[in-house]
Amino acid sequence: MSTELRSNFLRTQIQSDLEAGRTGEVVTRFPPEPNGFLHIGHAKSITVNFGLAEQFGGRCHLRFDDTNPEKESQEFINSIQEDVSWLGYEWSGEVRFASSYFEQFYQWALHLIDNGCAYVCDLSAEEARRYRGSLVEAGQNSPFRERSASENRALFEQMRSGVFAEGAKVLRAKIDMAAPNMNLRDPILYRIRHVAHHQTGTDWTIYPTYDFAHGQEDAIEGVTHSICTLEFEDHRPLYEWFIEHLPVPHTPRQIEFARLNTSYTITSKRQLKQLVDANVVTGWDDPRMPTIAGLRRRGYPATAIRHFCEEVGTSRSDSIVDVAMLESAVRDHLNKTAARAMCVLRPLRLTLTNLPNESVLLVPNHPADEAFGVREVTFGQDLFIDCQDFRESANKHFKRLVLGKRVRLRGAIVIEGERCETDAEGNVTHVFARCVTLEPGADPDDGIKPKGVIHWVSADHSVPAVVRCYDRLFSQEAPGRCDDILEAVNPESLVVMQDAVIEPMLAKAVPEQVYQFEREGYFVADRYEHQSEAPVFNMTIGLRDNWSASNG
Ligand code: ATP
Numbered sequence: 001m002s003t004e005l006r007s008n009f010l011r012t013q014i015q016s017d018l019e020a021g022r023t024g025e026v027v028t029r030f031p032p033e034p035n036g037f038l039h040i041g042h043a044k045s046i047t048v049n050f051g052l053a054e055q056f057g058g059r060c061h062l063r064f065d066d067t068n069p070e071k072e073s074q075e076f077i078n079s080i081q082e083d084v085s086w087l088g089y090e091w092s093g094e095v096r097f098a099s100s101y102f103e104q105f106y107q108w109a110l111h112l113i114d115n116g117c118a119y120v121c122d123l124s125a126e127e128a129r130r131y132r133g134s135l136v137e138a139g140q141n142s143p144f145r146e147r148s149a150s151e152n153r154a155l156f157e158q159m160r161s162g163v164f165a166e167g168a169k170v171l172r173a174k175i176d177m178a179a180p181n182m183n184l185r186d187p188i189l190y191r192i193r194h195v196a197h198h199q200t201g202t203d204w205t206i207y208p209t210y211d212f213a214h215g216q217e218d219a220i221e222g223v224t225h226s227i228c229t230l231e232f233e234d235h236r237p238l239y240e241w242f243i244e245h246l247p248v249p250h251t252p253r254q255i256e257f258a259r260l261n262t263s264y265t266i267t268s269k270r271q272l273k274q275l276v277d278a279n280v281v282t283g284w285d286d287p288r289m290p291t292i293a294g295l296r297r298r299g300y301p302a303t304a305i306r307h308f309c310e311e312v313g314t315s316r317s318d319s320i321v322d323v324a325m326l327e328s329a330v331r332d333h334l335n336k337t338a339a340r341a342m343c344v345l346r347p348l349r350l351t352l353t354n355l356p357n358e359s360v361l362l363v364p365n366h367p368a369d370e371a372f373g374v375r376e377v378t379f380g381q382d383l384f385i386d387c388q389d390f391r392e393s394a395n396k397h398f399k400r401l402v403l404g405k406r407v408r409l410r411g412a413i414v415i416e417g418e419r420c421e422t423d424a425e426g427n428v429t430h431v432f433a434r435c436v437t438l439e440p441g442a443d444p445d446d447g448i449k450p451k452g453v454i455h456w457v458s459a460d461h462s463v464p465a466v467v468r469c470y471d472r473l474f475s476q477e478a479p480g481r482c483d484d485i486l487e488a489v490n491p492e493s494l495v496v497m498q499d500a501v502i503e504p505m506l507a508k509a510v511p512e513q514v515y516q517f518e519r520e521g522y523f524v525a526d527r528y529e530h531q532s533e534a535p536v537f538n539m540t541i542g543l544r545d546n547w548s549a550s551n552g
C-alpha cells in the first residue's frame with residue numbers, strides 16, 4: 001500500500017524553518033511515558049514524529065519521559081520499543097531516558113534558585129490549591145516565596161538527601177501568581193517521592209515534574225521541533241520560560257497538533273488499564289484492545305495502520321475519526337496481501353452420495369493475483385460445510401444449500417441437496433447431496449446454474465482449530481464519555497469457535513500470518529498460541545462493515 005504524503009501545517013512549518021535557515025537538521029522525538037502500552041493515538045504521534053524526520057532527512061529520538069516512577073515499569077518500556085519497531089520505525093541512536101538527565105535538571109534547578117527564580121515552598125497541597133486562585137481570580141503569593149537564595153539552596157539540597165517526608169515541601173518556579181495562564185502561577189518543579197525508580201534505583205527522592213523536564217530534555221538532545229498534542233498548548237509559555245531562564249545548549253520549539261480520537265475506541269491509558277484490571281480483556285495486547293500490541297495480535301498490518309494515520313491528516317482541530325476508516329484500510333490492505341483458504345467455523349457434515357472417488361483439486365490462492373499460485377485441496381465424499389449455509393427449505397434469497405436446490409462448492413463442483421438427518425431437538429446433523437457436475441468449475445449440462453457458492457473442507461483431510469471471532473470492543477460510539485467504561489463493552493466482542501475445521505495447509509501457517517477465510521473474513525494465526533498441532537486463529541476483520549449498515 002503506497003501512501004501519498006498530504007500537506008499539513010507541520011510539514012509547511014518545518015519546510016519554512018529549513019528554508020529560512022532557522023534550523024539546519026530536523027530533529028524530532030517520540031516521548032512516551034512508560035506507564036502503559038501504546039495505543040492507536042500514539043501510533044499517530046509516532047508516524048508524525050518519525051515521519052517528519054524521515055521526510056526531511058533528519059532524525060527522531062525515542063525518549064522515555066520517565067519522571068513518575070510509581071506508575072512506570074520495564075514491561076512497558078519493552079513493549080513500547082517493540083511497538084515502535086513493529087510499526088516500521090528506527091530511532092536515532094540509543095533509546096533515551098529523561099531519567100538519565102536528572103542530575104542536569106537538578107543543577108538547573110539550583111541555577112534558578114541562585115537567580116531568585118525558584119523557591120522551596122512548605123504549603124500543603126490543599127493550601128497551595130487555595131493560594132492558586134482560579135481562572136477568574138488571581139492567586140496569592142506563598143508565604144515562603146521570599147526565602148533567600150541560600151536558604152532555598154540549603155532546603156533543596158536537604159530535599160534531595162531525603163530529610164523531608166513526601167508532601168512536606170516542593171520546589172516552585174517564581175513566576176507570577178496573577179498570571180492569566182494558571183500554568184505560570186509558580187508551578188511545581190520538584191516533588192518529594194520516596195520511591196525507587198526503574199532506571200535510577202534509589203538515587204533520588206525528588207522527581208521533576210513533566211513541565212520542568214520536557215523542554216530541557218528537548219534542549220539537551222538538540223530537538224528542533226517538539227511536537228505534542230493540543231492539551232499542552234497552555235503549557236507552551238512555561239516551556240519557553242524554562243528555556244529562556246536556563247543555560248540550555250539549544251532552543252527547541254514546541255508545536256501542538258490535535259489528538260487522534262477514533263469512534264468506538266478509547267485512547268486513554270488510564271481507561272485501558274481499567275479494562276485490563278477488570279479482566280474484561282486478557283491483557284494489554286488482547287486482540288480487541290486499541291493498543292498497538294492488540295492491533296498487531298488481531299492481524300492489523302503495520303502498513304495499514306501507518307496508511308490510516310496519514311490519511312486522517314494532521315490538524316489543529318479536535319475531531320473524532322470513524323473507526324470504520326481504520327478497518328477499511330486494513331481490509332483494503334489484506335484484500336491484496338492475504339492468501340485465500342477455507343475454514344468452516346460451525347461444521348455440518350455433508351455426504352456426496354454419487355461422488356465416484358476422492359481427488360485432489362488445484363485451487364487458486366488469490367482470485368485476482370496469479371503470483372499467489374495454487375494449492376492442492378483434497379475433495380472427497382465426506383465434507384464439512386457451515387451449518388449456516390444449509391436450510392431444509394428457503395426462499396430464493398437464500399443462495400446456499402437447500403434440499404432440492406443447487407449450489408456450487410468453492411473451487412469444485414455443483415451439488416444438489418437430497419435429504420438430511422436431524423437429532424432429537426430437530427437440529428440438522430447430516431446433509432446428503434448429489435453431484436450435478438463432476439468437472440471442477442463446469443456448469444451443469446441441463447443449463448440450470450446454481451445461484452450461490454459455499455465453502456467447505458474435506459472431513460477426512462481437515463484439522464480442528466480454535467477460531468476467535470472478534471467484534472468491536474465497545475458498542476457505544478463514544479465509550480470514553482460513559483460514566484463507567486465497563487458498561488460500554490460489547491458483550492459479543494468475542495465469540496470462540498471451538499469446533500472449527502481448517503484445510504491442513506492452514507495448520508502450518510506461521511504465527512502472525514493472515515489469510516482470508518473464504519466468505520468469512522481475514523484471520524491471523526495467533527502470535528503466541530498458534531501451533532501446527534493445535535491451530536489458533538484470531539479474526540482480524542470481516543469482509544464487510546456490518547456496523548455502518550445497522551448503525552446508519
Ligand atoms: P494517555 O492520555 O493515554 O495517558 P499520554 O498522552 O499521557 O496518553 P504519553 O506517553 O505522554 O501518553 O504520550 C506520548 C506522546 O504521544 C505524547 O507526545 C502525546 O502527545 C502523544 N499522544 C498521546 N495520545 C495521543 C493521541 N490520541 N493522538 C496523538 N498523539 C497522542
Ligand code: MG
Nearest residue numbers: 032033065210
Ligand atoms: Mg502524557
